Amino acid sequence: MNENIRIAIAGHGNLGRGVEAAIGNNPDMRLVGVYSRRAPDQIKPRHAETPVYAMEQLPEDTDKIDVLILCGGSKEDLPRQGPELAALFNTVDSFDTHARIPEYFAEVDPVARANNRTALVATGWDPGLFSLNRALGEALLPDGATYTFWGDGLSQGHSDALRRVAGVAGAVQYTRPAQEAISQVLAGERPELTAQKMHKRECFVVLEDGADAEEVRTAIVTMPHYFDGYDTTVNFISAEELARDHQAMVHGGFVIRSGNTSPDTTQVMEYGLKLGSNPEFTASVLVACARAVHRMNALGQVGAKTIYDVPLGLLSRRSPEELRAQLL
Template identity: 30%
Template structure:
């Protein structure tokens, strides 16, 4: 069996777990990890000692799929560069309001370069989106509430870290029910920085403007970090003309580990799609799973 050659672009929380997930996939081969040039001047993390680490993907040969393990605001630029090289991409872009625009922007580029982009391939957006879709066709009329947490939001935390004057940050999502959330943001700041100005910048960031958000100054963010997270999704709706159909889905997870696992499954699916850009709800579930198609049908159906 010819293995799928995978590169990991970025080595933060998701990238570290992506290395493990690719190495555990029987149909994949980890070609290398692409890190910022500034990172290469520092000691290589021990877990990367036997892995090729480069500053540019051009230094790697015959990459089939690149897992973009970078902040959402860097995804589009990185994906465009990779797709133009004919390399398929998978990302975990999590700015919900901009997903359709990203999909459309990458679609023609992927088609022109005979490649595939699977976007927003984490657990939400991503696998939760698929569950919401399943609930929708089970009860076409009704209301679905997605309640996140309690847990660390990687996207929100990274957005805060990017604000000038912030040394480190943690954003914790607290579910209040019916899809409403509170954001608890804990920050360390540079000694001369203005806390009130930083707080204002956080509150007006698109990641936070739609939720109740509290910003707290702490001496050491690392003492607070727990990457656990979760979701409770509930739908109350109507099947045909029958009311009171109650559907529930719940999970408690390690956030970056699950995100990277879904990205790896999406890398497998890349090779089974026509050129273009896709969200997970457009991908056949069986394309994400390793194994013989008929055996999978026998096992799962």
């Protein structure tokens, strides 16, 4: 399908740079601009010819952008930017605070609907692809249990939350899955496991000058939705160690559904990801979703949407005829 979808990026951190790379792999799209809260002359896009603008420019450019991909953080950026920008553009974002997704959806939906915009919220690989597999497993094996394991890898959202803590100069967080729990589930057992029992969280933190380490540690381990209730280890390191040892952004995980189709027949469904770059893969999902959002809006499907509302074929660059002939 020979579309020419005009994509813009709001925010130019790791995720925004990943979106730049992903757009280059999709010939039906073109990047029309990067918008940042930083001064435009401080931004170095992947290609020198890519225009860079201040975020304040966005309201003036509504006629130049088909889909705006929001690349801010879930803790502070997206709760504000999502509703504001859904009034002006078709948007895609990776809001990933699972417990607050219904609340966030409710804030974005009326704004997007009132302005005939389509806003796909909370997508990526989890929430996103893993969400699809949780729903699919439950639908196919109603007599069963679903388990989601994250890691071993660096979490962008949790790392961003760490960096927002007062007294933190820099930080990353790794999610470590419990191998014994994975083995139980793959064996077809149905252990009663909370997310806290299935994972450990390990933080590597650089303190600001004069910051109190114990105050920072307490603020981290008690942070709701992120670290509270988890087995969390906080390691204080130097800026040099952070730069030397913690720049790779690997990640991944599994969704496993274990169930029975008859009393003596156990079935196990497994979907897994092993990612060399968390932000680049997340960005690839966002870009495919931008294609779907562009098409959905053209069909009059406005308001906030989640990955459950997106027909799979709309994510693909192939035509329906090609999909039936080549992939079905």
